Amino acid sequence: HAASNHRRPCHTMDKSITLPPDEIFRNLENAKRFAIDIAPSDKLYEISVQEEVTARLHFIKFENAYIETCLDFIKDHLVNTETKVIKATVDKEDEMTCLIKGCNFVLRNIPHEAFVYAKHADSEFRFQTTHPDIFPYLLVNIGSGVSIVKVESEDKFERIGGSSIGGGTFWGLGALLTKTKRFDELLQLASKGQHTSVDMLVKDIYGGSYGSLGLTGDLIASSFGKSATADKEFSKEDMAKSLLHMISNDIGQLACLYAKLHNLSRVYFGGFFIRGHPVTMHTITYSINFFTKGEVQALFLRHEGYLGAIGAFLKGAEEDNPNQYSWGENYAGSSGLMSVSPDMYPMQRARSGTFDMLEMDRLERQLVNLPLLQDASSYIPDTVDLTEDAQAREYWLYCFEEALDGVVKRAVASQPDMPEAAERAEKFRQKYRHKLQTLRHQPFAYGSLTVRSLLDTREHCLNEFNFPDPYSKLKIIIVSSLVERPWLVDSYDQWLERLKGPPHKCALFFVDNSGLLSRGTEVVLASNSGPALNDVTNGELQILTERIAAMDPVIQDGLKEDRLTLVQSGSSSPCLDLSRLDKVLAMVVRERQTDLVIIEGMGRAIHTNYYAMLSCESLKMAVIKNSWLADRLGGKLFSVVFKYEVPADKADEDSALLTPS
């Protein structure tokens, strides 16, 4: 999908803001469809662009001060061409529909989209695994006012409640109280204030807690209660903080009550009051925890600010039936969480023309869970969460930085006929290095940081500069010579014992860059849909298998009799996410009654899926080709992992089968 990315000269917007080269609207002339989300009271505008050739969605957020400049730019460069359509979500009915459509879209398509915010934890952001069934949920949208929407299915939602005390109230009352007209500045004030000098606390009334009613002394009894009679001036900071608490607590309580009343456990918060502001996420989270005693978690969305634009785009693209595809976040083209947060970068925020971007790549097929997962809802592909494990994060970031020179060289070498490859490779280097630097400071930028995400980000950056397959000239089948047994993880004896039993019905084989196996068992070979590192792609495997079949009658018969099937996995990563697999693969797995899953390679069996629990027998095999990792796992470089696992409920049944007692 990334093969046709065209390079364009940088565009400079003629009025007041300068758009960074290679970032904004870089493929604008290729765009097929536009959607602009102009929320009447919000202060950011989102523009989405769909590129025709690459099947990629671009979303860009502007501050509304630059909307005219931006529209002029679009007009000059796009609208005069004939194929373009401008679709704006100004229709009343559509606003909420767009929001919900967008929300469903990101929840379904972007892993680690939702997160819990914990200000004082080691990692502020705790990302949630995407639940296979996203419905029902509650969306609390805090714009000028608050809308509380119950979403039951793709097309069924209801505004079950709302409140007039929202972002506009914080802004409006805040402006009146502090004479500060800017929303972000009000939040800045609030983050520096002490609400206790304005609010009347329980202890201010009772001298301590009110134990019999379960009220602690520090609880706010009356927001702004002290300013009722006290004859003194209150600081702007304190008043802003008190206001923030008042509004957040109120919304928190309303959300909890509606969640309880409708029996909903997932509550997502969004709207410009929340958008990227740690201080509001914190107060909302605190409020929810207080009111539900932990029963309900406040969830936020990484791309909450794009929901309206995404929904508007989806509405406009309905004839294309966009839900028949899957989409993936492009880490190269997306700016990541908190990139424009006022708390993170107060100066950047104040600068004119700040923007935030999201790019989504379309996969032509639907991605689903591997039907053989023991519990899809608790499945986590990644073995180590680098967001939480600071030591591991440090190592891997260093590791990928060290490897960068080699990757750049390989990229140039993969395109010997293209003279500008060196220049592009240099741009790739800069981009990926910048990403690594960003991730060092904001490991949460794209959800949980993992070895897989670091690998994927590198792939995306390579694609970005037209190096879709740097290994294309280098792929060879390497049969590594194994170290002596006993291996680091060694279930080989149990596996051999198992082989004495009845043959498996069907084995699913997630291949990386080598290997092939056959017994009486049907075999499904699942390989990458797109290139990643030196992993074999489905296309390559097709050719390879045909060549082998020409030499090997077992393979030939297998193919002929349909006992050997090649299927694409749906992935273009050296790692493997069993919750995002090609729908056809899932179908084949079910139809063939697959009872053995073989996962091999470091990316698929160590970095990911090492702890994955399957509902059938599984074999995870890898040679650890990284000494730090080997050390961490208690082994040496080139340690072998051979992990044969039988699910607990099958173990008894199988041992009865295998051991005639």
Next chain:
Amino acid sequence: HAASNHRRPCHTMDKSITLPPDEIFRNLENAKRFAIDIAPSDKLYEISVQEEVTARLHFIKFENAYIETCLDFIKDHLVNTETKVIKATVDKEDEMTCLIKGCNFVLRNIPHEAFVYAKHADSEFRFQTTHPDIFPYLLVNIGSGVSIVKVESEDKFERIGGSSIGGGTFWGLGALLTKTKRFDELLQLASKGQHTSVDMLVKDIYGGSYGSLGLTGDLIASSFGKSATADKEFSKEDMAKSLLHMISNDIGQLACLYAKLHNLSRVYFGGFFIRGHPVTMHTITYSINFFTKGEVQALFLRHEGYLGAIGAFLKGAEEDNPNQYSWGENYAGSSGLMSVSPDMYPMQRARSGTFDMLEMDRLERQLVNLPLLQDASSYIPDTVDLTEDAQAREYWLYCFEEALDGVVKRAVASQPDMPEAAERAEKFRQKYRHKLQTLRHQPFAYGSLTVRSLLDTREHCLNEFNFPDPYSKLKIIIVSSLVERPWLVDSYDQWLERLKGPPHKCALFFVDNSGLLSRGTEVVLASNSGPALNDVTNGELQILTERIAAMDPVIQDGLKEDRLTLVQSGSSSPCLDLSRLDKVLAMVVRERQTDLVIIEGMGRAIHTNYYAMLSCESLKMAVIKNSWLADRLGGKLFSVVFKYEVPADKADEDSALLTPS
């Protein structure tokens, strides 16, 4: 109970406020027990005094500016005597307990305590009949903050929710925004403001309604939303109004959600934010109607401001087991709803030393429902609600005013041996005339205005000035000569027909000033516990019956064989409230399997109970001795009402019994 009211010379408080003579603390030296409710953040103090001799509770509300003067006064006059105890509700735990105790007390003991507020209706206040079972209910107490309390029984309550956005927030934010420091002035400002100039409405955003979400154009989308960006000054009035709406709507929504979540349909609102302020009652009512679409009604309490003091008193008097008694509101000593309302009397409110009073008389026995009521919860004693029927109100107020001279004369004549009787009678005249004037302007002052309440108020005022029984010298048995049949209401033939059937098991006879009946049936004679007009009291009836028995062997045998029983009704009114009857009477009615209730006299059968539905046969008999009323009912002066009724479910059964088909 009122026979021992002592007259005291007027007291003048020595510091700053002058207490009106004969109103405040008039029986202070007789006081047995004090309770003072000092809510930490509220601005009114309540003092309750229990008189030992008269078993009467006095509650007085002061503005806190005068608390010291008041305490000094109490100290000087009371605390130095030995029998006095000062009990203050400063204990943390007690505050809420007192509030709930007080609430239970008024709901159980004061008819028409709760009301619905409807600003634009003919009568603003729609009083609720006291439900026999007051539990469960929700109490939303809006002081500085908001406490939402679920009350399940006398001793079981739980604070299920609350909010920091309460009266203190209105006051505190209001003070910051308008520089107005007085709560009442803020409400005055609010009542004159236009919230639409400050709030962002749905139509301000969408140009009209947002139909698909069910949001009308005038709905507030964002409180203070317009002040976020608009570069202009907002008027104090408009900001105060917007603030009031914001807070009321928020509390309304929270109350509705908690009511739904806990399945409660009765929600009472109280606290200083509400207390007597039409503007807050209106906004809260509006909000509740909006959020529940009429499913839940916002209820307010006439004596909400006294709950803490009443509860404090009850706690202090627990050794007396105050719940074993019944209590009645004394109309003479209570100042009535809205007497100090800022909207009604802005000037009075601003005056120093405004106060509000409640007096409750203790009845030594418990009052209960007549067990023979078809549906106790829907029973309404009064035939005409003068609060709603302006024409009838006009007439009866005129009527009672006209009759005042006669009553004064009769009062003086009833105490020929007391030379100061004339002076007291004059004071009675002034007091009752003032009450009638008040009721002309505020017919809602003591609940629904009725002929019964006008009569009762007159009795209370007479008692107040030591005329407990002006008719004591005049009571005679009058047998009126009846007009020719057919009467105005004439079921006489049906009744005669009924008499041909089997005799009733037991008849309950509510006597007024004459009559007595006997057949094979057992007879229970229920007469007033205390004097009212010329109605025979239980004590008098005892003597009377003994005298008749000496002459009449039927009566003599009846008394001897326990077939004729004299029981007090529990009432001291010329009217009859079947939901507040002596517990012993109810017991006798049940034990004797009473199957006939006879109610006679205008007060008991016309002014009240004319439409009362009983679960057994009933006979309502009266001669209409008032030409206006006769006219209204379609008859003439001295028209006879003879209303024989059989409940629908008994009618078939009985007709089968009586008419051998």
